[in-house]
Amino acid sequence: MRGISWQGLAVAFGALGLLTSLQTSEDENPHARAPRDVSLVVTEGAWLRAPGADWFAQRAKAEPGRFTHDATAAGGAGGWVDSHGEYSLSEIEGEWAYWQWASAERLTDGRQDFVQFCSSCHGLNGDGYGRSGQHLRPTPRSFQQNKFKFTKVTADLPSDEALLSVIKRGLAGTPMLPWDLSDVQLLDIIQYIKSLSPEESGWRDVYSQVGDAIEVTEDPWTDTKERAIVRGREIYHGAASCHLCHPGYVTNEELRVIRKDPEGTTYRENLTYPALKDSEYEVLGRATKVMPPDFTWHQMRAGTTTADLFQTIASGIKGTAMPQWKGAISDEDLWALAHYVENLIVSYKDQPAARSAFMGGLRVSGDNK
Amino acid sequence: MSSDHIHPEPTTFLRKHVFSIDHKVIAKQFLWFGLIWLGIGGIMAMMLRWQLANPGVPVPLIGGLLFPRTGGVIDPATYNTLFTMHGTIMIFLGLTPAMIGALGNWCIPLMIGARDMIFPTLNMLSFWAMFLGGAVGFYSLFVPLGATEVGWTGYPTLSTTVGAVGQGETLWAIAVFLIGASSIMGGINYITTVIRLRCPGMTWMRMPLTVWGLFLTSILNVLFIPVIGSAMIILVLDRVFGTSFYVPASIMSGGTGGDPILYQHLFWIFGHPEVYILILPAWGVVCDLLSFFARKPAFGYRTSVGAMVVVTVLSALVYGHHMFTTGLSAMLGESFMLLTMIISVPAEILFFNWLHTLWKGSLRLTTPMLFAMGVIFVFGLGGLTGIYCATIGTDIFLHDTYFIVGHFHLTMAASALFGTFGAIYFWFPKMFGRMMSERLGKLHFWLSFFPLVLVFCIMFISGYAGMPRRYYDHTSAEYLRPLQHLNVATTVSAFLLGVAQFIFVFNFIKSRWWGKTAPQNPWDVGTVDWTIATPVPHYNFKTIPVVRCGPHEFSNPVLGPDTDWIYQTEELPG
């Protein structure tokens, strides 16, 4: 008697639950999806593209005993062997590349931490449509588009270390926080994020390149900062033409002098303001626009020291109009630019009086408003 | 059903110690259950304090075992889990069973001269519902994403799927629901027992105040636990079935949605009475213990009862003071402020009566007495700081800072805990037939008392300085960095407090099995429970006693110079 009615109750409630939960309406707003049934387990591991031999050479120094160089690997070209078995070298369509194996268990750990800490903005599927990411500009990254802005690496895709440092440092002036999580957790999250890249692109694509951090070369201007700033100003407005997107911090007159343009040359309107630029990053089916910062006004996302600025300028901002400057101009000039920008930040940012004197001076004298 | 009907003494182990319907066994079950959970909750508190004093440093000793993935460091998610579960455990699984479950089951039948609770089976179910609730809560620690991380108040929308994915929060709601069901069952039982099973002569005004406290608590339990039960049902509907009771529509998109503030109202309609649910039994115990050990009648028995009744009624009408910054209308805010101020009057009457009971007494400073006096001190501190929180002008700044943490810990946690300790030390001889060590008991009191006051008084300072609660790391915000030394001081005191509890654990376990055999009435107290033999026989009273005087006839001149007390079953001479 007792058993039967309990079973009956259970069946009745089960049926009720099934009947009603099968009928879920699909919401049009991707931000407002009701996350009632969230998968927390990843069942399959993933092979992810790893950085090149240089990266392994560095890791080998950091973790002695783990990586050994085998001259016979990669069909005789030589390569690194991981005694832990996480990294391996294999050939696909004639290309030899390093791959990293992220196990299902590790991705599950990463997935769970991702859901806990990241999904409110980046979305439960990593598509960038989290509830808290609504109306947010700049938008939270979608991990299905492989566009990472501030990674400071040499190629399109960042290495684990580069992503780690972004997450740990956060992006100033945005809701992306400096996360106080352990490296183990963060690296698991990173593997999960990488595994979200679509088949045949990003980390799953044999042809993509995973870059290592831009090396911070020796600053040639340490004792001659004044000259660096002058030189930086010339590069900024001259060879590198930064003023096309960022504000020009000179009058039209001065710009003509720096660029050695003939008298009467005109430049873009509102020269002392930044110009809105297209980006390759898509949200809700359209490419977003990105505002290049005014260094005397906006907060810098990726650090304000000269080394940070050097790396940022050198690597460019991926997916935006900011190109990779490493190789395009010399390291010495890159450092000069970094010093110039740093000087702008230190002298004028958050200092209303100094800034209005400086920018006002540029604006009254020229035709650039 | 009725306790007039006698079941034979059970013989199997299962019937005797596990699924027993004997109120004495159930009281012991509740006591052990509550003490174990108090220990678990206490360890959680220690871990929280460790993290606050040493942000990001691995927890010593147990850290590596508990959090192997982070190398012993408490991460923000774990931290949130810890403080949420600390609150839930201490309130629902620690104090409720130890205070109301154990004390109620032990004292009510024995002190009113009944053979058992009126519904013994319901009594057993009450314990096992709570056990199940505890089991569900414990299980939730091990599901993916871990137990709930949204604070014991569980405010939506953080507690809906908007802010908490995973099963932890759902299981938490179910656990709270089960524990609530247990409290309702217990409450119905207590009320009916007190109304129906008082022995002849035990009039309402001859009941010990402990029973009064428990009786009023039970009324609050029966009336207000269902409110949180319903709030939890709605929460589960929202989380599991996707309804939108608590999930609002966005301001920008318009549309019709639920209301997260609704939950806050429901929660505090329950939540404020819950404070009194925990404190009323402690008040009752304190009233009695002060009289017992000051060898004086409880001063103003009737006004004490009246004050407790008024508090019971008012407790339902003041809940809005938890929501002063939520955006209550001006009218509501001012009304709740006034009502909250009014509730201080009955509390003040109790203080007056307590202090008057002590005045010109003949104080035996035993351990139970020390704890009862400790409650006066601690509750005085907590109650008086309530004025800051009741006044909107100060509460706007102090809301959700450590000031509040200090305040409610002193009122509902420390006072209820001290009351529980006092009660345990007092009834232990009757319960287990052995005496607890007085020397260790006094050591336990003094080593708990000073750190405890220190912990929460430093919290008042941090709160006044504007340190918000539920922060993982107070050194990250520039404003809070200069206050870190206060956190360190709190942690040191908290650790001292934690260590002192081992004295109790040692004393309890040692006395339980190896203590001195207790005489029938070690305290010279006249209530009905001390008239029977130790250990208490099956069905307590061979014949139902007849009560002939009040519980507090101490030092009555008519007793003559040789004795200063009399059993309630005896007639006052002359």
Add this chain to the structure above:
Amino acid sequence: MSMLSTSTPSFAFLRSRWLGCPLALMLTSTWALAQDKRWGPGEPASDYGYRFGELFWLITTLVSVAFALVVVLLIVPMLRDRARPGHRASFDHGKSLHDKRLTAVISIITFIVLDAWVLVIAMKDLREAYWAIPAAKDPQTYKVEVLAQQWAWSFRAAGVDGEFGTPDDILTTNELVVPKDRPVSFNLTSKDVIHSLFLPEMRMKKDLNPGAINLAWFKPVVEGEFSILCAELCGFAHYQMFGKLRVLEQGQFNEWEAEASQLASTAFDADDTEGHWAWDWQE
């Protein structure tokens, strides 16, 4: 019994000043310490901020006296009325008319001194300060729409044209710039969970509830940089949800506002409808 009623307990130690002095010393030294940033919230920076401190210290004084009384009444019997051979407690149920009157009188006195006094001042504070939201029509009122999220603050000011939802709206994240000596009025809501905007130096705090708009205001009277904290548990990074409040002198603020509006117009992307979130101002 007769021995008891005739024996007069010694209150000599109460007449001495050693109880009153430490209390006064404790109060003053606590107050002095609390002015330090290491022990208290520091000087208020808003025009109504002083009200919190005044009320707080008034309550502290009253409460200290009451608590000292409790402690004395607790300690005196402990020292004086200990059980000893030949000593017997006085027998008093406290149910005489005299006792009831005493209870009533003490209740009324404590209610008036501890509660009613504070209540009257608090009501005045509420009417004159906390709930006196400045009129939106007043051009002096600086209006800010706040949209909170896990775990950041987004502030939207109307910009030079004074209209919300136009291209020149000034949008800032985790940073709020306001003019000195003008009332700042907030419309507060949240995208996801409940947050609470806590400006400790301004002594202001108000919850941001999703799906509803809350109002709050303050008037900064000191220039400088101040803190913005979150005071309602909003998830894992609750503790990192802080921002910066900058109060600028009026002239500087006007320049700042003009420049920020201009930059906002430059950055405005008309097609990006999802990125705009202003609502009609509510009072």
Add this chain to the structure above:
Amino acid sequence: MNTTGVIELHGDGPVNQAPPETGRDRVNATLGMILFIGSWTMAFGTLFLSFLVLRDKIAVWPPAGIALPSAPIAGLATLVLAASSVFVERGSRSLSLDAGSGRKASFSALWITGMLLGLGFALLQAWLWYDLILAGRTQTSGLYESLFFGLTWVHAAHVVVGLFLLVWALVGSKLGRYGPERRSFVSNAALFWHFVGIVWLFLFLGFFVF
């Protein structure tokens, strides 16, 4: 309160045979049940308060332009449940009237009728849900649906428990466990069933009348 004074211990009587119920036992049981119903009134009161608060947020009541649960069926269900309550109450009373006479036939007939009507209510309730789900409205569709499904589910759970109690009482009376001498369980089951009916009345008024 016990006024009889001293009660002797029964000693070791027969274990499984429940002793006859005294009037005192009946009062105890009824008091317990009244407390329980008082408690549950708070629970449903809370749900109803939530209903009123949230209903206030819906601009037009009942919402226009969407499929609504059928009022005639709900009305019929109300009548059926009311009738069921009447039969159950008469069945319960027949036991106390029959006390001494030993007749149980009228009890069974009345009780079974009440039970079947209760079952009828459950079916009509299911029909209400089914109709609405067929029209594409589920608890996730909006606030109105949340309220309707949420509240009726909680109520339906009590209907199921109530029906279970009615069946239990019937079976118990057939087995001789309950009868005119021991009728507390029966009268308490009836009390619970009335409570369930009154809750439904409020839901009906809230959703379909006002």
